[in-house]
Amino acid sequence: MKNFTRNLFFNIFGKLILTVTIFSVMLVVIGYPIYDVIKGTTSYGIFKFIDDNKNLIASVIWIVGIIIILAWYWIKTISYIVIVAEASNSIINSNEELIHFPTVLKQMEDQMNNIKVDMLRKEQVAKEAEQRKNDLVVYLAHDLKTPLTSVIGYLTLLRDEGQISEELREKYLNISLEKAERLEDLINEFFEITRFNLSNLILELSRVNLTRMLEQITYEFRPMMATKNLQCILNMAPDVIIKCDVKKMERVFDNLIRNAINYSFENSIIKITAAQDGDGLKLKFHNQGNTIPEEKLNHIFQQFYRLDAARNSKTGGAGLGLAIAKEIVELHKGTITAYSENEVIEFEVFIPIIS
Incomplete structure (x- = not known):
């Protein structure tokens, strides 16, 4: 970005110098011969005034010309700044349309489009990860309910059935234990999601x-x-x-x-x-x-x-x-x-x- 700013400055400054030089040459090469012709054919009216004040008029023309040229280039530069500001706003607002600049800003256009595409890609990846996470939380919540219901059901049977056989009691206890272990795994997965979001891995x-x-x-x-x-x-x-x-x-x-x-x-x-x-x-x-x-x-x-x-x-x-x-x-x-x-x-x- 720094190299581009420097190149843009030299580009505009170079065009300014070139325009002023061309304007000066044209003024000298074309202006004075015309003036001499006019001077030889008439010596009164506006031409007499020009002849008497030619140095002053030449200075005024130079100053006005330079002011006009500088003003034009500064307006052009400001317009570039406005274009870049609008493009920056487009990036911030995640607008999916690519940025288009005038030819002189082609390098910046490419750089900003690269930044924009990269940001949009990262945003999409983050959205997809968030969606997968939300879906997973729903799945895990559903999974939690299933073994919990089983545990409650079997423990209720053990409590309410007074004449249950030892073999059946052992079976129900084993099933309840298995479901409880599954619950533990699911709860650990919830903690895993939280830790992943909060942790910054540092190597030792x-x-x-x-x-x-x-x-x-x-x-x-x-x-x-x-x-x-x-x-x-x-x-x-x-x-x-x-x-x-x-x-x-x-x-x-x-x-x-x-x-x-x-x-x-x-x-x-x-x-x-x-x-x-x-x-x-x-x-x-x-x-x-x-x-x-x-x-x-x-x-x-x-x-x-x-x-x-x-x-x-x-x-x-x-x-x-x-x-x-x-x-x-x-x-x-x-x-x-x-x-x-x-x-x-x-x-x-x-x-x-x-x-």
Whole structure:
């Protein structure tokens, strides 16, 4: 913007100098010969007055000419300022029409249109995220009601049925406990939404043994894997050391492994590999599951986006896990990408090695 302002100033100033120069040359080349002709043919009236006061008249013509030219250029400049002010107002008011300037302001037109398009895009993304969030809150509120109704119903039966068998009592208690645990998960998702909106992630870097970290995380998921008879294979060198925010990176891997379990076929294998890649480390989380369509894959890291939009889905959380994982990885100057084809889902994480 500064370069453009300087260019605009020199452009207008240059045109001013050029116009004044041309005006002066024309006055000298054309004005005085005409005056000499007139002077030779008559010596009275208006021409006599001109002849007697030619120096004064020439000065007045110069001054008036310069004033007119300066006034014209200043008016032109002010008109440019008005145009730019109106365009700025258009950007602030989120008007979707592109900005159009005179040719001399073409550079500023391009810059302001770029700003406007970027702002409109960000505004649209924010609106879509807000809509997804609102939809999710409605879904979660609906989900909360279902298990709560079940818990109340079974507990009421246990209270009112005096002759209930021990076997049936045990069954009702187990169902109530399962529904209560589901309630806890849903409430945690509500808190997750709130934390995501309020938190500003700040890294606390320290050296960590990545191999042991992944071994521990995968071990903790064994009960969850057992429900689908899944096997997890960790293929990486022993004692791989990286520098990262341990708690936040654990959250990334937790989300990726949980995601792999939720979307894996039963009796399949989850593979986790890590290898040196240039100046960083590349990790791959590979599982067998239904192919994710490309249109969904393109949105998978967006806030509040769930692959399974079903209201009562056990696998569809708040749609924040992958969005938060992406933010954490990028804070570490890394990248995270997702691929899916031929019933294979793979997440690839690249983490630079920080010395």
